[in-house]
Amino acid sequence: MARRKLEEKDEINMTPMLDIVFIMLIFFIVTATFVKETGIEVKKPMAEMAQKNTAIILVAISEQGQIWVEGRRVELGAVQGVIARLYAENPKGSLSIQADEEAPAYHIVDIITEAKAAGVENISVSLVEP
Amino acid sequence: MRKKHSSADDEVEVDLTPMLDIVFIMLIFFIVTATFVKEYGINVAKPNETDQPPPPDAKPKTISLAVTQDCWVRLQGRRIDPGQVSPNVQRLLAERPGAPGIITIEGDAPTKCVTEVMDQMLIGGISELSLRAEESR
Numbered sequence: 001m002a003r004r005k006l007e008e009k010d011e012i013n014m015t016p017m018l019d020i021v022f023i024m025l026i027f028f029i030v031t032a033t034f035v036k037e038t039g040i041e042v043k044k045p046m047a048e049m050a051q052k053n054t055a056i057i058l059v060a061i062s063e064q065g066q067i068w069v070e071g072r073r074v075e076l077g078a079v080q081g082v083i084a085r086l087y088a089e090n091p092k093g094s095l096s097i098q099a100d101e102e103a104p105a106y107h108i109v110d111i112i113t114e115a116k117a118a119g120v121e122n123i124s125v126s127l128v129e130p
Numbered sequence: 131m132r133k134k135h136s137s138a139d140d141e142v143e144v145d146l147t148p149m150l151d152i153v154f155i156m157l158i159f160f161i162v163t164a165t166f167v168k169e170y171g172i173n174v175a176k177p178n179e180t181d182q183p184p185p186p187d188a189k190p191k192t193i194s195l196a197v198t199q200d201c202w203v204r205l206q207g208r209r210i211d212p213g214q215v216s217p218n219v220q221r222l223l224a225e226r227p228g229a230p231g232i233i234t235i236e237g238d239a240p241t242k243c244v245t246e247v248m249d250q251m252l253i254g255g256i257s258e259l260s261l262r263a264e265e266s267r
Contacts, residue, residue: 014146021153028160045242047249050170058169061241096169105197105235105244106263112174124171127245 036086039071042100050127056093057086057120061107063100076110084118094122172248174261193222193256194232196264201243212246219254230258237264 038060059079060068067074069082087093095115099108108125115123195205195215203210205218223229231251235244248259 014150018146018150018153021150021157025153025157025160028157028164032160032164034163045245047172047245049249049252050172053169053171053173055169055171096171099241099245101240101242103241104238105241105261106238108241108244109235109261109263112261122173124169124173125245125248126169126171127249129170 036070038068038098039073040068042098043102044098044126044128045101046130047127048130050129053094053096053124055096055124055126056090057083057095058126059083059095059097059111059115061097061099061103061111063102065103065107067107067111076114079111080114080118083115083120087118087120093120094124095120096124096126098126172245172252172259174259191226191229192232193219193226193229193251194234195247195251196234196236197239197244197247199237199239201239203247212243212250215247215250216254219251219256223255228257230260231256233259233261235261235263 035056035058038058040060040062042060042062058069062068067076067079069079070086074082083095087095097108097111099105112123195203197203197212198209201212203212203215205215210218219231233244233247233251244261248261251259
């Protein structure tokens, strides 16, 4: 009897730790949103009134007006399909347009038009805070 | 001998170690891949009746201005500096409160000018912004 007691004391009860680990695991699985980077680095314009938002779909416009999504260059005609697919993966996702400072601004309007056609409601122009 | 080892006491305990290993590896994977993207930006609202040009001055319900290619702003036929947009917008907003703002982009006006004007309009108190491009380009 005495020996058995000693043996039981040696073991550490893992259950509470396992509970915590599981809860953390579930949290990280649920919050995991795999944001696909655009693939190019753009110089975003600055604005005082920029607000924080959670964008899931990122579209970049380079200085030359090229459109980049998911690390690939996409022609304007194909943008709607790409955005629609990304939006289907994340129906709550909002779209952020990362346009280069020097890029002609009408490209932003083009992307907005395409995104609207793809059904995205929440669209913003990405900026940096001063 | 064999019977003694596999006694009822031993059998009820399940070895949790392999499962714990897997769970930990999954946990670490999800922590590492968790990207809490912080984006800053200005929301461009859904422009209502965007297909038709901004209404003529006779019955203006919106505050519309144009950004020219050389980074100037045309507002009600006047040519103003982008920095002067917010006081003008404030004045116009006093006349028609809650009016949405529409920015028309002329030609190849660069993004930084347009975003500056957007910023100025928000500073001026406009809550809803939309963008449109000039048709002839």
